[in-house]
Amino acid sequence: MSEILIRQGRVIDPASGRDEQADVLVRAGRVADVGRGLSAGRGATVIDAAGLWVVPGLIDMHVHLREPGGEAKETIATGARAAAAGGFAAVLAMPNTSPPVDCEYMARYVRMRGAEAGGAEVLVCGALTEGREGARPADLAGLARGGAVAASDDGDEVRDARVLRACMREAARLSIPVLCHAEDPDLVRDGAVNEGRVSTELGLAGRPALAEELAVARDLTLAAEAGCKVHIQHVSTAWALARIAAAKAAGLAVTCEAAPHHLLLTEDACRGYDPNAKVNPPLRTEADRAALLAALADGTVDAIATDHAPHSPEDKGLEFDRAAAGIVGLETALGLALTEFVATGIIDETRMVELMSVGPARALGLDGLGSLAPGARAHVTLVNPTLEWTVEPERFVSAARNTPFAGRRLRGRAAVTIVDGRVVFRANVA
Amino acid sequence: MASKDLLGLSGLSGAEIISILDEAADMKSLLGSGRDERGLDDLAGRTVCLMFFEPSTRTAQAFAAAARAVSAGVIAFSAGAASSTSKGETLLDTARNIEEIAGVDVFVVRHSSSGAPHRLAALVRAGVVNAGDGWHEHPTQALLDMFTLREHFGRLDGLDVGIVGDILHSRVARSNAWGLAACGANVTLVAPPAWMPEEAGALGAAVSHDFDEVLPRLDAVMVLRIQKERLGSDPGPKGAEYAAAYGLTPRRMERAKDTCVVLHPGPVNRGVEMTGDVADCDRSLILRQAANGVFVRMAVLARSARALEDGGAR
Numbered sequence: 001m002s003e004i005l006i007r008q009g010r011v012i013d014p015a016s017g018r019d020e021q022a023d024v025l026v027r028a029g030r031v032a033d034v035g036r037g038l039s040a041g042r043g044a045t046v047i048d049a050a051g052l053w054v055v056p057g058l059i060d061m062h063v064h065l066r067e068p069g070g071e072a073k074e075t076i077a078t079g080a081r082a083a084a085a086g087g088f089a090a091v092l093a094m095p096n097t098s099p100p101v102d103c104e105y106m107a108r109y110v111r112m113r114g115a116e117a118g119g120a121e122v123l124v125c126g127a128l129t130e131g132r133e134g135a136r137p138a139d140l141a142g143l144a145r146g147g148a149v150a151a152s153d154d155g156d157e158v159r160d161a162r163v164l165r166a167c168m169r170e171a172a173r174l175s176i177p178v179l180c181h182a183e184d185p186d187l188v189r190d191g192a193v194n195e196g197r198v199s200t201e202l203g204l205a206g207r208p209a210l211a212e213e214l215a216v217a218r219d220l221t222l223a224a225e226a227g228c229k230v231h232i233q234h235v236s237t238a239w240a241l242a243r244i245a246a247a248k249a250a251g252l253a254v255t256c257e258a259a260p261h262h263l264l265l266t267e268d269a270c271r272g273y274d275p276n277a278k279v280n281p282p283l284r285t286e287a288d289r290a291a292l293l294a295a296l297a298d299g300t301v302d303a304i305a306t307d308h309a310p311h312s313p314e315d316k317g318l319e320f321d322r323a324a325a326g327i328v329g330l331e332t333a334l335g336l337a338l339t340e341f342v343a344t345g346i347i348d349e350t351r352m353v354e355l356m357s358v359g360p361a362r363a364l365g366l367d368g369l370g371s372l373a374p375g376a377r378a379h380v381t382l383v384n385p386t387l388e389w390t391v392e393p394e395r396f397v398s399a400a401r402n403t404p405f406a407g408r409r410l411r412g413r414a415a416v417t418i419v420d421g422r423v424v425f426r427a428n429v430a
Numbered sequence: 431m432a433s434k435d436l437l438g439l440s441g442l443s444g445a446e447i448i449s450i451l452d453e454a455a456d457m458k459s460l461l462g463s464g465r466d467e468r469g470l471d472d473l474a475g476r477t478v479c480l481m482f483f484e485p486s487t488r489t490a491q492a493f494a495a496a497a498r499a500v501s502a503g504v505i506a507f508s509a510g511a512a513s514s515t516s517k518g519e520t521l522l523d524t525a526r527n528i529e530e531i532a533g534v535d536v537f538v539v540r541h542s543s544s545g546a547p548h549r550l551a552a553l554v555r556a557g558v559v560n561a562g563d564g565w566h567e568h569p570t571q572a573l574l575d576m577f578t579l580r581e582h583f584g585r586l587d588g589l590d591v592g593i594v595g596d597i598l599h600s601r602v603a604r605s606n607a608w609g610l611a612a613c614g615a616n617v618t619l620v621a622p623p624a625w626m627p628e629e630a631g632a633l634g635a636a637v638s639h640d641f642d643e644v645l646p647r648l649d650a651v652m653v654l655r656i657q658k659e660r661l662g663s664d665p666g667p668k669g670a671e672y673a674a675a676y677g678l679t680p681r682r683m684e685r686a687k688d689t690c691v692v693l694h695p696g697p698v699n700r701g702v703e704m705t706g707d708v709a710d711c712d713r714s715l716i717l718r719q720a721a722n723g724v725f726v727r728m729a730v731l732a733r734s735a736r737a738l739e740d741g742g743a744r
Binding site: 195196197199200201202203204206208272273317318319320321322 | 440520521522541543544545546548549563564565566567601604627628629630632633
């Protein structure tokens with residue numbers, strides 16, 4: 001079987017507490033050994049990792065790959081390759097496609113297309129309700145058989161508490177986590193920006209923080225009663241974070257994620273009406289951003305997830321209130337995290353790797369991912385922590401260009417991405 | 431140097447605003463005296479394109495009259511409701527096509543989306559004048575309101591002005607709040623809770639839900655037009671409740687100073703936001719507002735033309 005020997009990198013594996021210079025030997029799609037002075041058999045691929053970090057394959061547990069139905073924005077192939085180029089060995093594809101991923105066959109289809117793509121592993125999130133219409137639970141057991149590892153109506157909150165309660169009870173029986181897009185739909189309506197100073201000044205309909213906070217309180221209460229694992233997606237307000245921290249302290253099986261754009265930008269980015277700053281939930285206030293950064297460090301946040309939301313220029317290039325909401329993140333997340341969270345001292349390297357690998361693996365209950373322990377699946381990311389580069393959307397592997405981070409100077413980037421022991425991405429400049 | 435664009439009064443200094451009002455006053459006296467029979471030629475050889483993506487008779491006509499009065503050629507593009515919402519051709523594509531075909535120097539844009547003129551201004555070489563965008567700004571309406579107030583009182587500095595109505599959805603309120611504050615007036619926004627935006631203090635004004643408490647100290651009341659379809663719709667107030675607490679009636683006017691004047695951007699929904707006898711009384715400046723609208727817009731177009739001459743293409 002094929003072997004890869006990754007020599008003399010800095011191995012950072014939060015699950016085992018390892019942070020040292022070592023070799024990693026990959027054989028037959030698994031991690032075979034980690035240690036100094038390892039040797040490989042004849043014909044093995046040897047990667048010189050001197051000066052690089054060797055970490056568990058990064059996982060983005062929140063991406064939109066748009067296929068089927070939205071191929072003008074992104075495809076599973078372009079998305080999976082963009083993920084690999086960004087250092088992600090696995091992504092969780094949200095089910096809000098057209099048609100939605102709400103049955104066993106759709107889940108199998110997305111897995112199959114993901115395998116053909118030859119990029120990051122494409123994990124599937126099934127819809128919580130039939131057709132994502134919020135009226136009846138989807139066939140969660142069938143979705144799980146088809147390979148779905150979680151369920152969500154992401155993009156929309158399930159408005160009917162009776163329906164969500166039934167979904168959560170079934171998810172508890174199947175031991176799959178429920179991922180909640182926590183925004184009360186009646187309070188957000190057609191809102192385009194955070195409700196507050198900026199919505200008032202720009203004359204745009206607002207999405208109040210209250211919408212997220214009510215939904216988080218409701219979803220946590222329902223999940224506690226149902227006994228399911230619940231994960232709050234893209235948390236954006238200080239109050240919601242406090243509520244999640246309290247639920248964790250009370251022993252509830254709750255996890256949450258934060259997106260780079262919520263961690264780095266505020267509602268002020270919407271001044272000038274740039275649709276690239278339009279996203280749901282919206283960019284919030286500086287106080288919310290500060291609370292998110294603190295929660296990154298104190299453990300309240302379990303995962304950095306991009307909510308990679310590709311859009312075509314036709315959908316983004318409209319007036320602000322008509323433009324599609326969403327930001328692409330797969331190819332900027334690692335560089336932003338290294339530059340803005342680690343280099344600034346908000347979190348250390350180990351915590352960053354945790355938030356981008358074992359954190360999401362645990363939130364999704366993925367055994368064998370998020371770790372470099374011998375026997376683990378060989379998802380490995382090599383990081384060049386000193387490479388300086390500029391975000392140039394026109395050079396993205398993704399089919400989409402919608403980012404508010406264009407032109408940012410970043411330090412640190414993926415060098416090599418390995419999925420099940422196969423190199424799926426190797427940077428030209430390593 | 432003045433900008434080729436007038437996107438809003440937010441961010442304009444008091445001095446810039448006063449210079450526009452001064453020029454409008456000069457134009458008014460020049461035309462009003464009948465001395466200049468040939469008209470003004472600030473925009474001779476230039477083309478103004480009126481792009482109204484929302485129905486408006488009065489504002490479009492006032493801009494057309496103003497453009498002709500400064501010797502500009504006028505072309506009008508009016509989009510039906512269907513085309514403004516269709517994805518086929520956006521405002522931005524349309525404007526760029528027209529700019530190429532007709533050699534437009536100044537676009538006058540009205541659009542239901544807040545920020546649409548700002549996006550346009552970043553894309554075209556021509557000047558852009560905002561004739562009303564969404565709930566955001568309506569700078570020429572505010573300028574004519576301020577012109578009318580200054581004409582009446584001889585000053586704006588130190589005036590107490592109340593703006594009453596649906597502040598949340600009003601571009602007239604936003605532009606007036608910013609513009610008046612920049613010129614030293616004290617502005618109070620008055621609205622029921624459902625129609626008061628969050629953090630309304632960001633508009634540079636005091637806020638109140640109690641019209642009767644605010645009214646006695648005001649030098650001027652700006653009454654906003656209430657869109658009838660918003661009355662009684664969730665979460666707006668019912669029509670009768672609104673009229674009782676905020677409607678301007680002769681009886682309520684008794685609480686105001688003798689010198690207090692009344693303005694309204696028109697057309698008045700008589701019996702909703704104000705009664706007909708208040709609209710027609712001798713303290714109402716409503717008819718003068720309408721007349722002044724042309725002079726203010728002439729001055730705004732002349733300002734854009736000068737900036738284009740000074741700054742070349744952009």
